[in-house]
Amino acid sequence: MSDMLRNTVRFVVFILVQEFVLFQIHPLHRFIVPYVYFLYILWLPFSMGRASLMLLSFVFGLTLDYFTQTPGLHAAACVLIAYLRPFVVNILLPQEGAEQNYKSPSPVSMGWAPYFLYVVVLTLVHNIYLVLLEWLQFGSFLYFLGKVLATSGISIMLILIAELLFFRKEKFRTNTA
């Protein structure tokens, strides 16, 4: 499957799963909202330019926003993590040139520990920003803190499960081949 097709299918699947599966779960607690959809942005290939990465994330977030009737909320958070993604990847890549050898960020291409850190950092950033935007309109600081922690915990757990269930084989590419 080409990258374009694969990512288009993922776009649709992530939006539908987030809206019709995860948002339909009866609330366990007011702090817990299972967000997984932004994993789409974490899985995008290394080769994408930063501007197109942000633009795609904006469109992706806005699409989800139209389902939840909160235009701009998720889009803002998505653009933020898309902007920060290249910095985090550069710091965490184990050796120079790995982004040429592999297609996209995964446990195989980055190693489990760096990849896990990459997921944790971007999940926290995403949730802090998302809850902050909500918090600007209501709520107390305790609400903010509790929701960020609980939501991030659930998100990271679900992302790990997704990584294990849908294990992505990454081929090692070299110039010689």
Added chain:
Amino acid sequence: MRNIFLFIRRYFNFVFFVVLQIAALYILFHYNKFHEAVFSGVANEITGTVGGRYSDVASYFSLKKTNDQLAKENTELRNELLSNIDRPDTTQRVIQDTVPYDTLGHYRKYVWRDAKVVNNSVSLPYNTLTINRGEKQGVQKNMGVISPGGVVGVVINTSNNFAVVMSLLHRQSRLAVSLKKTGESGQLSWDGVSPEVMTLKNIPKSAQVAIGDSVVTSPYGSYRFPQGIMVGTITDIIDDKSSFYVLKIKPSTNFFNVQYVSVVENLQKDEQAKLEEATKNVQ
């Protein structure tokens, strides 16, 4: 000038990031103020269609419950039919007036339209429902929406064939309600915590309230709903220091499985609103 271009090229990514952020935040805050957003008509149509497909499937799972609910409502309505009531007094006869319309000036005030819920959320702080009736079917903004259980919310956005309803479980939702027993009016809102608990304020301490009392739509304040539609029951009474009660209300609508709703149109709304607006200008 050249330096400006160089600067923009050097920091293009950051500038682009800021532009996208501003666009997103502008849409967000603009939307919350006016309940409108860019392309919301087209987007509504698309998300509504997808939601309709989904609810077609999901509705099978609660078919039995819905049937029970509808059967119950049917019986209730049948009980209200005039033919159920016998006239015990046979000495009097009803005389048909020859004038075909009512000289007392009775007129229709509310029109009801049925609709099906195609998209629904309960787990977010801003919960909305999408229904499969829109402008082409006569649904407009600010109409009230009612389910067999009670009040559901208010229409905030419409497209050709779909409408978005702000659920009572929405942080910006405000509803004028009154106690069924004694008639004191107050304002019902939701704090975003639990879908089972809403807050009713502005009920004076002089009112007699008890846990379990019914709360219905108020005759004043809102012209969206007819008077006396069920909203919920009191589950807790909080006695704070002011001269008003704070009451916790359990909504009578089950937002988790609401499927069929009615949209209420008040035919005299414009006239009333116009008069009140004009009076405000006089003062």
